[in-house]
Amino acid sequence: MLEHGGNIDLALQQFGGRLEDWIDLSTGINRQPYPVPPLSPRHWTALPSCSETKSLQEAARQAYGTRAPIVALAGAQAAIQLLPRLWAPGQARILAPSYNEYASVLVAAGWDVADVADLKSLAGADLAVVVNPNNPDGRRHEPDKLLALSSCVGRLVVDESFVDATPRLSLAPEAGRFGLLILRSFGKFYGLAGVRLGFALGSEADIDVLATQAGPWPVSGAAIAIGRRALLDRDWAIKTSARLDRDSRRLDALIQSQGWTLVGGTPLFRLYDTGDARAAQARLATARIWSRTFSERPGWLRLGLPGDEKEWTRLAAALAR
C-alpha cells in the first residue's frame, strides 16, 4: 500500500501505546462525525434495492447541487480504482503534489503519467487530474478556471474529496458535460470514513461505465441509510462548515508558537513546514498524537483538526513540551 494518513498501525509499531490512547490527526477526516442514526435490520440483512440506491444518489445530488448522472461507490477511492476502465491509456497529467493513488493506478494501467506544477501545464493532456481543494497543500482553483481547462484537455477529473466545507469551489453543478468527471468523498467531511462511501458525477456514458464496472450492490445497506440521512441534513453541513473553518484557524494560531510555516490547507486539515517533520511527528507521538509526514517533502507535516476540547488540550500540551 502507498503512504497514506490513517496508518495508525505504524504509530503503534513505532511509538507503542494502545489504539484507544491515540488521537489520529494523520488524516483529514472530521473528528466530530455525523451521528450514525439507528439502522433497521433490513440495512444489514437485505441486498440494497435499486430504489434505495437511487434515493441515496438523489440525496447526494441535492447535497452537491447537481442534476448530473451520478453513481454511489465504496469511497472516492473506489472511483479512482475504476478510472482505467473508463478510457484507453494515453498521456495523463496530474497537478502535483497531490493524492498519490492517481499516479499509481494510472501507471499500473499503462498510462504515461506526468506531474505538473500549475493548471496551465495540464492543457493538452489526454487526461488531467486536479484535486480541489488540493490534498495535502490546500491549493484551490476557481470553478470557472477548471471549466475553461476542461475544454483544453481530453478528460478532466476533479477530485472534490475535501470540498464540502467550501461548496462554492465545487464544479458539481456543471457535471454532466462530456469529458468532466467529479469525485466526491462522503467519509471525510461527515467523519465516517469507515462507512466507505463516495460518488462519481459525470456524463451519462462515463457514469454508465463506472456503474457497470462496479457491479450490482457496490455500497452497503448501512452506507445507504447513513449517507442518505447525512447528505439531506443541510443544517448539520452548514454548522459543520462554520465550525471547521473556525477550528482550522484555531489550529493555525496554536501552531504559531512552533515557528512552523503554514503551507496551506482546507477546513479539514492544515499543512505546515516544520523544517523536520520526522522530529515533529515523533514529538507529537510521545503524547500519542499521530500526524502525517511525506517522505518526498521532509519538512511537511499535515494535521487534521482535534475533535473536542480534550483533544485540543492534549495537542496544546504536546506542542508546549
Place this chain on the structure above:
Amino acid sequence: MLEHGGNIDLALQQFGGRLEDWIDLSTGINRQPYPVPPLSPRHWTALPSCSETKSLQEAARQAYGTRAPIVALAGAQAAIQLLPRLWAPGQARILAPSYNEYASVLVAAGWDVADVADLKSLAGADLAVVVNPNNPDGRRHEPDKLLALSSCVGRLVVDESFVDATPRLSLAPEAGRFGLLILRSFGKFYGLAGVRLGFALGSEADIDVLATQAGPWPVSGAAIAIGRRALLDRDWAIKTSARLDRDSRRLDALIQSQGWTLVGGTPLFRLYDTGDARAAQARLATARIWSRTFSERPGWLRLGLPGDEKEWTRLAAALAR
C-alpha cells in the same frame, strides 16, 4: 442490471404493498441472520487499518479451513467484477445454468464465453467457472473431481457462495495452488447481505492482483467487525447448518402438496419446477411472499427458507389457497 433475486422493488411495482409487508424468499439469504454485535464508533469513523483487515482475513481463513492467500472484498460480486483484471481474455466455459453475472462480466471484457452442461466439457478451457453447490439448481461436485478438473483447464474459478452449510464440499483447504481461485460470500449463510463482504482465495499472484485492483479500504469498518466476529463463531455455524438442513427438508415437504417437482437446491434455497412459475410467483405474491423466477426456464421457481414460525405459517397459508 441482470435478473437477480432480491429485486423487491419489482414485487412492490407489480403487486403493491409496503416493503415491510413482504417476506422476501427470492434470494438464498439466510433469514435468521447472525446477530449484529455492538459496533464501536471507530468502525464508523476511521479508515480500516491494515491490522484490522488482516484480522478479518485471518478469521475467514479459520472459518474456511485454509492457509491460502486471501483478500476481503465488498461481496463475492466484487470479486466477480475483478476477474477480467486477472487474466487476458481467452475462451471461458461456464457450467450452466448458473449465476448470470459471470457470463456478463466476462463477455464485456472480451472473453469468448460458452455454457456447458457437465464438468468434463469444461476441460480444455482457458477459464472454467463452477458454482458449487450451484445456484439455482443445487448441483454439487466433489472436491476431488474439481481438483482433477483444475489440472485440465487454464484457470478454474470455484464460486462457493452457498457452500457454508455443507463445508465438506469446499475446495478452500486446497486453495493457494496455481490456477485455482475460490470465491466465498459472507452475506448469504450469515444472513447479512447488506454488509457487502466476501473473499477470494487463491495463488499469491492472483490474490495480489485482486488486492491491488480493489485498492485500499475496499471493505467497511462494520463489515470487518461483524465479519470477524461471525466467522470465528463456530458454534453458530454448526447450529445454523443443522437448522438450514432441517428447514430445507421442511420446505420440500410443504411444497409436496403443490405437485411441484424438486429440481434441486442447497440448505439455503430450493428450486422447484412448477410448470408455470409466473403463475406460482403471482399466487405467492398475493400473500406478499416474493420468489425468484427465471425468464429462460418458465417452470422454475426458486424459494429461500422462511425465517421464523410466523413466516412458515404465512407461506403454508399462501400455498393452501
